[in-house]
Amino acid sequence: MRIEEGFQPIPFSEDNAYLSDPVLPGLLKRKLPRSALQEIVPDLERLGSEVVSSIRELSNSAKVFPPTLLQYDQWGRRIDSLQTSEGWRELKAIAQKEGLPGIFYERRYKEHSRTYGFAKMILMVGDSNEIFCPMSMTDGSARVIELLGSPEMKEEILPRLISRDPALAFTSGQWMTERPGGSDVSLTETSAFPTGNTNKYGEKYSLNGVKWFSSATDSEISVALARTGSQREGSRGLSLFLVPLRLPLVRSPSDPTPLPTSNNVFIHRLKNKIGTHILPTAELTLEGAEGYLIGNLGQGVKNITPVLNITRLWSATASIGNLRKCLAIATSYAKVRAIQSGNLLLKDVPIHVEQLASVNLLYRALTHLTFGVVDLLGKVESGVATPDEQRRLRMLTPVAKAYAADKACAGMEEAMSAMGGAGYMEENGFGRSIRDALVEKIWEGTIVVLALDLARAAQDPASMNAFISWINSVLKSCPARLEPRIASAVKILKEAVEALRPVYTSTMNPLVPRPALMLVGAISSSVYLLEQAIWSHTTSENTEDVDVDVFNRWVFEGAMEANIQLVKRVQYATEERVKFNTALVFGSKTTPKL
Template sequence: MPTINPGLQPFDLTGYRGASGKNFFTETRVLAEAFRLNSTNQTPDYLDAVNSHLSGLGTLLGGRINELTIACHKEGKWGELVQYDNTGNRIDEIRYAPEQTELRKIFYDYGVVNLDCHASWRHEFSLQHRMALAILTNMNGEGGVACPLAMTEGLIHALRAIGTEEQKEKFLPLLTSPDSPSHFMAGQYVTERVGGSNVAANRTVATPQSDGSWRLNGEKWFCSNPGDVWVTTAKVANTNTIGLFLVSRLRQDGSLNGCRLLRKKDIIGSKGKVTVESLYEDCEATQLGRTAHGLANLIRYILRTSRLHVICGGLGHISRAIIEAESYIAQREAYGKKLAAFPSVQQTIAELKMLQASLMLISFRAFALSDAEHPLALMLVPLLKVVTTQYSAVVAKEAMILHGGNGILGDFSVLPRILNDAIINETWEGTHALLAEHAIAAARRPKVAAAWSEYLKAETASMPAETKTLVFELHEEATRLMADDFERDANRMYLCELMWRIFALCETQRALQHAPEAAAYAPLLQSFVEQGARLPFRARAA
């Protein structure tokens, strides 16, 4: 009789598949609740339709989308830059694995960027709905989709707002038509070797032509999602004006445009989509909006959209990390009992879910304010870009640690990829220090400061006395630090923490008071408020 090897017998993780097969939307209840809390002006029919649409995507995310994302994030499956065809002609194109191509098509066909163009959708396609879809999309990491989605949506907004009729007629069907063969193939080429955030330092030159077009000459250091069409910046010849331009891969005559893709970037995360370096050599372009408004339009339509999506990225990464952690601790055993039975593990999960809930609630309030172009959004969006992305990496790491040694295995769970994508998301559209400065500068503007005061007055009106006192103590400290030039600059990140805690307390208390759906997680929110929006696992400056 053959010897049975005890080390090869079934054990507690035999057949373990993590979150695979789950509905990521229904697993993240606070997402639906935050959406409803900030959509009080909508009809029940609309809310039910959105809920059904989000749930449908949630099912796909835990099923076919999860499978495809894992499959196309392996060696040999990354997108590749092909510079020449077999006869030596320059083609400069990106070729993706079939799994990545199918993945993009599933998302595109589901309407995550163009639901308002689907005849079957009979409601508005609100910003809240778009952001909820973006959060769900990011639950599989960037995946080669989330970044292209953000850039495509930003370009759609810009075209609809400031594009010429010719530009709209040529490019909007490509970007939004349900039967378009282009699935999120819009990009952004802004950063140059001399700097990213300081766009005014661009050295690429745009020269006007007699036919109304422009010719670009220069280089771009980070060219995300090279494809059919992209927005780019360039300094207008013989001026210091930065213009915003629209570039197509092909010239008007159908020949390859003068944009040479030099090499693919070796980035630690977000590997599903390709990022390259490029060189403009008499590259044909058209102006997008008025020349003198190039930087303003870049910020208003492109970066504003991207920063909202960065917030969604952080929320998506946090949510997936928690789903994976809860799946693991429910099945893994140690010392004769499930990990979920240990008080220390329960405490860690509770802290992660407190953070998730507070950030989700604040973010959906920010989406509503941004949609209404409320002054407070000028402070809240950059603030959340900082805080949400910072915490997303923390949560992903905590979820990995709950997995023990299995947490650092790239073929055991998606968490190592989620962590790397979270780090990339932290740096996208501006460093923490820069965005912190934007949030603080906005808070000091009279119009924003007045809106913040009104917000605090309204949100603390029925707040418990102890919490109300804490909110105004935090606000007083933030105001004091902002008033001094040295303190304001030296304490940028601490100021962001103060401002975040203020909003966290207000929005969490709002949910407890006005959202009956919050009953399921009310004890967590109440505990969070009682802690003064402080979380033990998060180290803070003194």
């Protein structure tokens, strides 16, 4: 039999990425003013069509391939020529033209500009080959310069970081990670010394050291931590600098591109990573690189915080954006794949639809959580956030990032398995999405690092009170007619809040931060889903029954009760548990009897 003969599988085709999304249309309808919604929705519909057509075609084309590095020319001269793929550059240009990150700083829709921009990102990220990594750092660097930059930085560099014109636009990296410390920047070795010279951006510093992960090596600038105090001062001796990768920094498009080593920034090697293959991540050495101070000396960690907060929300959105793509593929496949001698489509098989519904439920919970925090960021940046909303943003930023990263990959694998052997094929895009999304568990802080960051915020009684007050206000807003339909779920939600109250004390158990973060994630995502259900009920939306069911089901099936029990168990764990943990991992000191 020839391959053209016999049974022929029907290829699936995806619908418009925005119109077919189970979350975004309703979420945006609730959050955005009607006037803004009327302008934003047509743009998202256009983008949703392009995502599954031209953007996906480019992302899967031969134009996209890993970067290469040529360190020396044939004469033995150090040139550090980094070559990125045409597809990488075109995808970055698409993002810039779409207004990422420009939308956030144009602020046409005020505090809702963040929601608009992140809605675009969630649609694009699964087909963008991780170009949002440099875009996120560009966004963070723009915010730092907007807040702390010199007048000349704001005049010349900020407009390029937020430009929609790829010919003029800059991208930025952020250099924190070094060999001694990883996430612990207190061990930073890179030093910065004033040269005694100045230019329009301020006093020139000379930076020397090694930056172990640079994920935007083809960018024009980076913000970098460097030591201006003694090693004994730890993180208090660090300052923040703007470092051009090449000099001169600002030039016209017709000017020749400066040599890659013109600012004494050298590429040691490109990283060989599990995923994000076309993203040029490198080890760099700074050998007298010119940089300019941002903010005050000795406040580098504080001054770079806006970068971390912003990139963590980009990271959360990357996790759920890749999940969105995998779910959309599996859902489309169920509409065309027939079983039982071709008489029954998968979409009509209850046990199969149950599997897809579990992934759909996860996607809804993570999306509402992340966009709830994005909404808070927009309010803070626009100056309309209350003090309690500022505290909630501080608490929930690490939660959204860690919770989405932890949960999304499992959901992607579940969507892949729903297609059987067809799902394991590289052509579908599952492989790249899963590989790329794995980095979100590490990038900008592992789950443990973020759990400790949450602990620092939540140990402030004012922050915890703001969080619980928000939960209570949502519960109190529930209409009387809706209460009986959600009573059982609300009871468990209240139990979760009571279990959380005694956790974040000054003497909290050292084992509890990670399970506590997961409990905060479960609580927060449930409350945001409840907000959606209350809105649907109040406005008589045709999605009311589904939204109510989603809230109930997430509380019962989203591991809320398991999170409660784990926190209670670990909270009162003794030193014996620590001892047995060591024995489990590293083995017992005693030898088993033969």
